[in-house]
Amino acid sequence: MAGNFWQSSHCQQWILDKQDLLRDRQEDLTNLPEEEYQKIHIFFCGVIQAVGEQLKLRQQVIATATVYFKRFYSKYSFRTIDPLLMGPTCVFLASKVEEFGVISNSRLITACQTVIKNKFSYAFNQEFPYRINHVLECEFYLLEMMDCCLVVYHPYRPLTSYVQDMGQEDTVLPLAWRIVNDSYRTDVCLLYPPFMIALAALHMACVILQKDAKHWFAELSVDMEKVLEITRVVLRLYDLWKQYDERKEILSLLNKMPKARVAQPGQSQGSSSDGKQQGSQGGSQK
Numbered sequence: 525m526a527g528n529f530w531q532s533s534h535c536q537q538w539i540l541d542k543q544d545l546l547r548d549r550q551e552d553l554t555n556l557p558e559e560e561y562q563k564i565h566i567f568f569c570g571v572i573q574a575v576g577e578q579l580k581l582r583q584q585v586i587a588t589a590t591v592y593f594k595r596f597y598s599k600y601s602f603r604t605i606d607p608l609l610m611g612p613t614c615v616f617l618a619s620k621v622e623e624f625g626v627i628s629n630s631r632l633i634t635a636c637q638t639v640i641k642n643k644f645s646y647a648f649n650q651e652f653p654y655r656i657n658h659v660l661e662c663e664f665y666l667l668e669m670m671d672c673c674l675v676v677y678h679p680y681r682p683l684t685s686y687v688q689d690m691g692q693e694d695t696v697l698p699l700a701w702r703i704v705n706d707s708y709r710t711d712v713c714l715l716y717p718p719f720m721i722a723l724a725a726l727h728m729a730c731v732i733l734q735k736d737a738k739h740w741f742a743e744l745s746v747d748m749e750k751v752l753e754i755t756r757v758v759l760r761l762y763d764l765w766k767q768y769d770e771r772k773e774i775l776s777l778l779n780k781m782p783k784a785r786v787a788q789p790g791q792s793q794g795s796s797s798d799g800k801q802q803g804s805q806g807g808s809q810k
Contacts (some may be wrong), residue, residue: 533673589618603782679722793810
C-alpha cells in the first residue's frame with residue numbers, strides 16, 4: 525500500500541481522462557443517451573448502498589465498492605457482466621480490502637435477496653438470481669480488470685482535515701459529508717483526486733450555509749477551476765435527481781440496457797464454461 529495518494533495506484537492508474545472514459549463507454553452510449561446511462565449508474569449505486577446498509581457496513585466500505593463498480597464499467601460495457609451481479613461482488617471485495625472482515629457467503633446472498641425483494645421490486649420481475657459461485661467468479665474478473673489495484677483513497681479524510689483547519693466542524697462538516705456521498709453517483713471519483721472532491725464539497729456546503737470562506741479558499745495552492753468543474757458535475761446530478769422518477773423510469777431503462785452476454789471479459793463466447801453461461805443468463809431478468 526502506498527504511503528500517500530500521489531504514490532498510489534489510485535493516482536497513477538485510476539485518475540482517468542474524460543475523453544478516454546467517453547471513448548471506452550462508446551458501446552453503451554450507442555444504445556443509451558448519456559443521461560439514461562447516468563440514470564442506470566445512479567440506480568446501481570443505490571443498490572450497492574442498500575446492500576451495504578443491509579450488511580451494516582461502514583460508509584467507506586460502500587464508497588470503495590462503488591468506486592470498484594465504476595472502474596469496471598469505465599472499461600467494459602454493461603453487456604459484459606450483469607451490473608446486478610457486479611454490484612454485490614464489489615461490496616464483497618471492498619469489505620475484505622477495507623478490513624471490515626469477510627462477509628459470509630450466505631449472509632451476502634441473503635442480504636441481496638432481501639434488498640431486491642423489499643427495496644427494488646419495482647425494478648426487477650424476479651428474485652435475486654445469483655449464488656455465491658457467480659459472485660466468486662465475478663470477483664476474479666473484477667480483480668483482473670483492476671490489475672489488483674485495490675486501495676482506494678476517499679475524500680472523507682481530507683474533508684475532515686480541511687473543516688478542522690477552517691474551524692467549521694459542527695456546522696459545515698455534516699452537509700459537506702453528504703455532498704461527498706452524493707458525488708459517488710457521478711464520475712468525479714474516476715476523474716479527480718479525492719482532495720479536490722473534498723474541496724468541492726466543502727465549497728458547496730459553505731455556499732449553501734452562507735459561510736464566508738473566500739479568504740480560506742484563496743490561500744489554497746490548488747486549481748480552483750478543477751474544483752469548480754467538480755461542483756458543476758454534482759450540481760448537474762442534483763438537477764437530474766429533481767426530474768428523475770426512478771420508480772417509474774428504471775424498468776424501461778433496464779430493458780434498454782445492453783444485456784450480459786455469455787462470454788466474460790477477454791474471452792470469446794465459444795470458450796465460456798457452463799458456469800459462465802449460467803451466471804450471464806441469470807442476468808437477463810427482463
